[in-house]
Amino acid sequence: SYELTQPPSVSVSPGQTARITCSGDALPKKYAYWYQQKSGQAPVLVIYEDSKRPSGIPERFSGSSSGTMATLTISGAQVEDEADYYCYSTDSSGNHRGVFGGGTKLTVL
Amino acid sequence: EVQLVESGGVVVQPGGSLRLSCAASGFTFDDYTMHWVRQAPGKGLEWVSLISWDGGSTYYADSVKGRFTISRDNSKNSLYLQMNSLRTEDTALYYCAKAMTTVTVLSGMDVWGQGTTVTVSS
Numbered sequence: 001s002y003e004l005t006q007p008p009s010v011s012v013s014p015g016q017t018a019r020i021t022c023s024g025d026a027l028p029k030k031y032a033y034w035y036q037q038k039s040g041q042a043p044v045l046v047i048y049e050d051s052k053r054p055s056g057i058p059e060r061f062s063g064s065s066s067g068t069m070a071t072l073t074i075s076g077a078q079v080e081d082e083a084d085y086y087c088y089s090t091d092s093s094g095n096h097r098g099v100f101g102g103g104t105k106l107t108v109l
Numbered sequence: 110e111v112q113l114v115e116s117g118g119v120v121v122q123p124g125g126s127l128r129l130s131c132a133a134s135g136f137t138f139d140d141y142t143m144h145w146v147r148q149a150p151g152k153g154l155e156w157v158s159l160i161s162w163d164g165g166s167t168y169y170a171d172s173v174k175g176r177f178t179i180s181r182d183n184s185k186n187s188l189y190l191q192m193n194s195l196r197t198e199d200t201a202l203y204y205c206a207k208a209m210t211t212v213t214v215l216s217g218m219d220v221w222g223q224g225t226t227v228t229v230s231s
Contacts, residue, residue, distance in 0.1 A: 033217030098156035
């Protein structure tokens with residue numbers, strides 16, 4: 001079955017740039033979405049269609065995709081950005097199944 | 110305000126059945142694909158199922174295919190998940206989520222509910 005692979009953890013100091021990657025064979029053909037989940041809360045969409053930012057999401061959040069890898073970048077990470085981040089995409093076969101990456105714990109300290 | 114409110118989560122024995130509901134408001138429900146996503150305790154997000162705007166197309170994760178059925182009632186702005194033959198590994202917080210666009214069933218989700226907890230245990 002199709003899988004998206006993320007690093008389990010990323011750690012940065014406040015003000016530094018955090019980059020979280022997501023790799024998957026279908027990403028050249030399918031969009032990636034990124035979700036932020038803080039402890040005890042529902043996920044929040046932070047990037048859609050590889051690189052678009054929903055209204056209300058700070059400009060320090062950006063996304064890109066090249067080949068089989070999508071990247072979420074947080075420029076000037078803040079303490080409040082500490083959370084779990086998940087990428088999401090769909091299988092490239094005709095079965096239209098969704099899939100999440102395993103999640104990345106971002107620590108900002 | 111767009112809002113999704115899940116209900117129906119309880120403690121159920123292995124092999125049992127359960128139906129989850131999701132009440133939607135604040136948007137034109139019958140325009141959008143809807144999803145169910147679950148999260149086991151201390152684990153990551155797992156996509157479960159999606160249903161197209163008219164209910165004509167449904168897709169499932171391999172882990173639930175043949176046991177779970179997604180449905181919707183557009184007249185009631187409601188989404189459902191019928192869960193049969195439940196296993197201990199189905200224990201999770203179940204979220205309903207709205208697709209971001211009306212153009213394709215392949216769109217990701219932009220709005221999530223707060224979830225309802227299903228515990229499968231003897």
